[in-house]
Amino acid sequence: MPRLELVTGDITTERVDAIVNAANSGLLGGGGVDGAIHRAGGPAILEECRALRATTLPDGLPTGEAVATGAGRLSAKWVIHAVGPVWPGLGRLADERRALLRSAYRRSLEVARDLGAASVAFPAISAGIYGWPADDAAVVALTTSAEAEQAPERVRFVLFSARMHDTFADAAERLGLDVVVLGDRDPR
Ligand code: APR
Numbered sequence: 001m002p003r004l005e006l007v008t009g010d011i012t013t014e015r016v017d018a019i020v021n022a023a024n025s026g027l028l029g030g031g032g033v034d035g036a037i038h039r040a041g042g043p044a045i046l047e048e049c050r051a052l053r054a055t056t057l058p059d060g061l062p063t064g065e066a067v068a069t070g071a072g073r074l075s076a077k078w079v080i081h082a083v084g085p086v087w088p089g090l091g092r093l094a095d096e097r098r099a100l101l102r103s104a105y106r107r108s109l110e111v112a113r114d115l116g117a118a119s120v121a122f123p124a125i126s127a128g129i130y131g132w133p134a135d136d137a138a139v140v141a142l143t144t145s146a147e148a149e150q151a152p153e154r155v156r157f158v159l160f161s162a163r164m165h166d167t168f169a170d171a172a173e174r175l176g177l178d179v180v181v182l183g184d185r186d187p188r
Helices: 032-041 043-054 092-115 134-147 162-175
Strands: 003-008 018-023 066-070 078-083 119-122 154-159 179-181
Touching: 003 134, 003 162, 018 032, 018 092, 032 043, 043 066, 066 092, 078 092, 092 119, 092 134, 134 154, 134 162, 154 162, 162 179
Parallel strands: 003 154, 003 179, 018 078, 018 119, 119 154
Antiparallel strands: 066 078
């Protein structure tokens, strides 16, 4: 099991080997953390995404999948673009889509591991513009990472607000998972 870490902050400044982007299938940028990563990382990331669309991913990246590019000006070596599902509202569809959210985490961890990353940072995938309820997003993020067989040694959740941080911390406690809470400025 990887070491799980929680911190409040802006993921673009994290000093880890790989940063996960909550992208969309088009891979050509967006708002939220996607916009922040492209802004901070510079045009090299978008160029690589365009190249992927022109070659191996002409129809875009399916929901639940992940693909890596370089990280441009970010201190990370790689950005792993993962596509989470849109929250469908409570009901039968929620279970199907939850499997896709699990897959987005699992595939990102596999890609990170295949790259040789020792550490990876995740935002709360789907819990922003895609509307996933924060508590459920935290449970999926934590359990999928804790159960992952293919993962870097360290998995860090970088939460943009104190509220989301508390949601993750509460979920970890309820689930009986050991997580290391880092200060706002972790020297790594
Ligand atoms: N660092 C860390 N977390 C961030 C940052 C940041 N710089 N900016 C936003 N967040 C947080 C949000 O507060 C939210 O908790 O990341 C979480 C995910 O939110 P979104 O970025 O909106 O991602 P998502 O809900 O998965 O929606 C994806 O948004 O912009 C588009 O292209 C993206 O279409 C895709 C959709």
